Amino acid sequence: MSEGKVTLGSPVTALYGVGPEAARKLAKLEISTVFDLLTFIPRRYNDWSNVARIDECEEGREISFLGTVTTAPVRKGFKKQSPVSFYVSDGTGRIELSYFNAPYILDKFMVGDKIFVHGTVSYYGIHAQIVNPFCEKAESSDELRLVRPVYHLTAGITSNMINKWALTALKLVKNQIPDVIPASLRESENLCSAAEAYEWVHAPSSIAEAAAGRRRIAFEELILLGIGMKYFMATGGPDEVAPVVISSGSLSSDAAMRWKTVVGNLGFKLTGDQRKALSDIQQDLMVSKPMNRLVQGDVGSGKTAVAILSMAMAAIMGKQSVLLAPTSVLAKQHYDSACALLEGSGINVALLLGKTKASLKKEIKTQLREGEASVIIGTHAVLTDDVQFNDLSLVIADEQHRFGVKQREKLLISRDGSDGVNAVHNLVMTATPIPRTLAMVIYGDMATSVIREKPAGRKEIQTHFLPYTDGQDIYNVLIAKLRKGEQAYIVCPRIDDDSEVVAPDEYYYDDLLEIPGVEKPSEAVSVKTMKKRLDDHGISEKYETAVLYGSMKETAKLEVMERFLSGEIKVLISTTVIEVGVNNPNATMMMIMNAERFGLSTLHQLRGRIGRGDKQSYCVLCSDSKTEQALSRMKLMCECSDGFELAGKDLELRGPGDFFGTRQHGIPTLRAANLFTDAPLAKVACDEVNKLFAQGGKEANNLMNNIGTMFRLRFADKMGTL
Numbered sequence: 001m002s003e004g005k006v007t008l009g010s011p012v013t014a015l016y017g018v019g020p021e022a023a024r025k026l027a028k029l030e031i032s033t034v035f036d037l038l039t040f041i042p043r044r045y046n047d048w049s050n051v052a053r054i055d056e057c058e059e060g061r062e063i064s065f066l067g068t069v070t071t072a073p074v075r076k077g078f079k080k081q082s083p084v085s086f087y088v089s090d091g092t093g094r095i096e097l098s099y100f101n102a103p104y105i106l107d108k109f110m111v112g113d114k115i116f117v118h119g120t121v122s123y124y125g126i127h128a129q130i131v132n133p134f135c136e137k138a139e140s141s142d143e144l145r146l147v148r149p150v151y152h153l154t155a156g157i158t159s160n161m162i163n164k165w166a167l168t169a170l171k172l173v174k175n176q177i178p179d180v181i182p183a184s185l186r187e188s189e190n191l192c193s194a195a196e197a198y199e200w201v202h203a204p205s206s207i208a209e210a211a212a213g214r215r216r217i218a219f220e221e222l223i224l225l226g227i228g229m230k231y232f233m234a235t236g237g238p239d240e241v242a243p244v245v246i247s248s249g250s251l252s253s254d255a256a257m258r259w260k261t262v263v264g265n266l267g268f269k270l271t272g273d274q275r276k277a278l279s280d281i282q283q284d285l286m287v288s289k290p291m292n293r294l295v296q297g298d299v300g301s302g303k304t305a306v307a308i309l310s311m312a313m314a315a316i317m318g319k320q321s322v323l324l325a326p327t328s329v330l331a332k333q334h335y336d337s338a339c340a341l342l343e344g345s346g347i348n349v350a351l352l353l354g355k356t357k358a359s360l361k362k363e364i365k366t367q368l369r370e371g372e373a374s375v376i377i378g379t380h381a382v383l384t385d386d387v388q389f390n391d392l393s394l395v396i397a398d399e400q401h402r403f404g405v406k407q408r409e410k411l412l413i414s415r416d417g418s419d420g421v422n423a424v425h426n427l428v429m430t431a432t433p434i435p436r437t438l439a440m441v442i443y444g445d446m447a448t449s450v451i452r453e454k455p456a457g458r459k460e461i462q463t464h465f466l467p468y469t470d471g472q473d474i475y476n477v478l479i480a481k482l483r484k485g486e487q488a489y490i491v492c493p494r495i496d497d498d499s500e501v502v503a504p505d506e507y508y509y510d511d512l513l514e515i516p517g518v519e520k521p522s523e524a525v526s527v528k529t530m531k532k533r534l535d536d537h538g539i540s541e542k543y544e545t546a547v548l549y550g551s552m553k554e555t556a557k558l559e560v561m562e563r564f565l566s567g568e569i570k571v572l573i574s575t576t577v578i579e580v581g582v583n584n585p586n587a588t589m590m591m592i593m594n595a596e597r598f599g600l601s602t603l604h605q606l607r608g609r610i611g612r613g614d615k616q617s618y619c620v621l622c623s624d625s626k627t628e629q630a631l632s633r634m635k636l637m638c639e640c641s642d643g644f645e646l647a648g649k650d651l652e653l654r655g656p657g658d659f660f661g662t663r664q665h666g667i668p669t670l671r672a673a674n675l676f677t678d679a680p681l682a683k684v685a686c687d688e689v690n691k692l693f694a695q696g697g698k699e700a701n702n703l704m705n706n707i708g709t710m711f712r713l714r715f716a717d718k719m720g721t722l
């Protein structure tokens, strides 16, 4: 424990009881500072305030009471599995508490201990008992907290721990929380104070109080994001760009020819929505105000073609553009698509990856500086290098994984390395169904183009559920597909049996970990185990199988991908590395092992890897989980194939704050605000602050300072790690 004063920005280890091990686990929940802990809002509450006492213990009734242990815990039987039980009394009666699979209870309680108990009464014969109740030591009824927060969890961390730490933290810092909400808004919206809000969400005396606390924190969060992004993440460059003039009227015949060549290379007709997006982009490119546009289209809607055609437009007018992909596999794939599409148009394409050999990199950089290559494709790594451009005018970020603002800033500055920084047109492509209001809050005045229409001839993917993760059926369906010459993905939640589960669904653990004796998550199938199973079943003998995961060497990954795209590898067994962007229209089958471990957004993204051609594709979700939550999510996946609709459902299942894997898509996780339903709040809040800023004065200045401080603490400092 540190000696100094604990502040909002202190690391969690500054709190009594939080050691390095706990800090490491908390980091998985994105909690690293004291303020992170405070803003870690419970995902729901157990309301035990309206329940019965021991003398009212009918079968099936939920009761809670403060009682005294009257007999020491003993094992009832001789087997290891025999339950441990003891009696408690609350003055109205006496009842037996029985624990299965919880031997630690033997040492936990002694006769005379005062304990708080919550559980559901069951009978055997005439004998009443509570099986596996919630139980904790509590001295008096003033300490009783009948509304219990339940948080998102990770292995080794319980809701009680987080709650205790959050309350410890609050005690230490509650007088240091700067207010970011204007007084006028506090009044008109009837909001409580910041300190109250945090107290109410972590230790509410009623559900209504918790809701009022959350509402206030949601306002804070939306103001920080909306205003913070606008004032504290500005790129600082001038806001004029040289227009990239493209209009068919004034196109030279040479330019027109080249454009025709490119369009001819497409090999398909653009959908109406793709054409609309392109014309939006073209309009934007023709004015000197930098474009700031988001192209939103569900997986498989054909965003790549729109991106490459936009770059071709710029190139034909003599301008350079950059397409940024989140992974090298994806960058390579875009590069191949661009080469095919731009063939014969005289437009040179360059690929720049972090792993590109130094000598080659140097050569490519020269090409970029001299303007020889005008379509540049790379990973975000290209931005960290000292890349200079001849005449860069368009930057496209595909699958906007990392917020982007900081990277774009870097790119702008590196453009010529001097003060003469020029702004560029920005285009962001995403499959995340971001509501318009959210896009406005996060990206400021961002315009959106939506691609809803799927390319013609696509068949809807059929999704099925198999209630196990091993079995002959799995291999039979797989072989049936392979026989037809089609290819398959198998996705597993971890690399090998010792490695951590790649995508544990935090909320999957929530309830399971806290209840003693309840079935723990089943073993997760690993990529390597799956490979071995295919070998053992003789599948690998007939059809080439290969593995792919993030920690493989970059060159090995690219090679496997290449061989999978060329059809040589028939079955690709991988982790979620293939989640983003990978495009192999001949892959028509996807099996997802331990599907319960993945969030709906991940499942939807994964599933988006198939159904990309005109053949019928199948997605098989394999899971032996029997929890209601897991089953309801599998059912949803089988019934629903629309990203936007799933996003809404995901939100319902996960609770506020965490919608559709926002983190994966580079949008900072919102913890209190629900951006589907709180979007109007965002607008009210940001409008009010902007109004105040426009008036100026002392309150405005203070508020500006506070928002700056809190924005950095809550979002900006974290963007590097997003």
Ligand code: ADP
Pocket: 268, 269, 270, 271, 274, 297, 298, 299, 300, 301, 302, 303, 304, 305, 431, 455, 456, 581, 583, 585, 612
């Ligand atoms: P995403 O929007 O998920 O990035 P892609 O751009 O990777 O989707 O496109 C998916 C597949 O659809 C690719 O194989 C692409 O060539 C194809 N495609 C894109 N547009 C059309 C279209 N208008 N008609 C037919 N196929 C198309």
Ligand code: MG
Pocket: 303, 304, 398, 581
């Ligand atoms: Mg894509």
